[in-house]
Amino acid sequence: MDLQISVFLLFILFTAGHSLRCYECNGLTGSCVGQTVQTCPSGYSQCESLTGVTQIGDITSKEKFKGCAPVCRSGSINFGLVRMTTSCCNTDLCNLQDAPDPSNVPNGKKCYYCDGQTCSKTLSCSGDEDRCITATATSGGQTVVVKGCVSKSFCDATTSVRNVESISCCEGNLCNGAQSVSQSFLFFCCSLLSYFLLH
Template identity: 75%
Template structure:
């Protein structure tokens, strides 16, 4: 009996001192070639890998990030000019691979997205993007809006994005409304993008 208690206490001490390790990198040119191994801080129980593609006219930029995460939800979001995908896992060094890219597999869902000041563009959703999303941010005295497609898991996780208010998701085709917005949505795109890449 004493031996069992001793082994149990030893097991608890060993597991309490063991922390997760994840790959870490930030690739602003579409590559995460300089990955390092990072011992995750206390409270981080997952590894994440994110990819975002930003498209403005003919200019396209691909960003990649990997890190430890205290909370992480696998899923994707497409705002027309910004497409972000995140995958999460909870085993040692499990974020070696980039998140799966399902952007070329339409799923039949359609949502409104914004181009300039008009939010009447119809966007074809892909992969696991089964919701329409719309959000607003107050930037000084300006109100900025974005709309697009998102996975249910992304909608569930975006309830507390810093600097972003009135995030809502809905399930029907084109359910996120086609109203125009009064300002450019570049600021909100950057806020949402930094949330998914750095959260």
């Protein structure tokens, strides 16, 4: 009997003490050189790797992030000015490889996107972006809207986004309808991307 109890206690000790470990980096210059290893906090069950590209006029910047996530969705999002891809996994140090650069190869799907003034411009979706997305939030009494292309995996998210009133996805070309916006959306767009990074 003592042997069974000892084996049981050893099992609990080894399984309860193991936390997921992921590579971590904040590559604001487009590189994850010098990444470190992070032990994930309780409730964080996945490792994530993200590559984001922002293009404003002729200026393009690339960011790479890695770390622990409570929930992670592999896929891509394109809001016109901001595009990103994420890769998710759930074993120790499985996020060694960077998420791929967002695809530039059109897949035939088209969605509306917002440029800060209007949401009537069209965007050619690429890669696995097979849905159109519309998200709205209220900031300082004004409604902020972002639209674009997204992978189905992001549309399946069930957790709510802080300060976001609604997120909706649809499947047909230009199904996310054109509408004007009352405020620049760049701040909201970054908040929405950080939601996908951290949830």
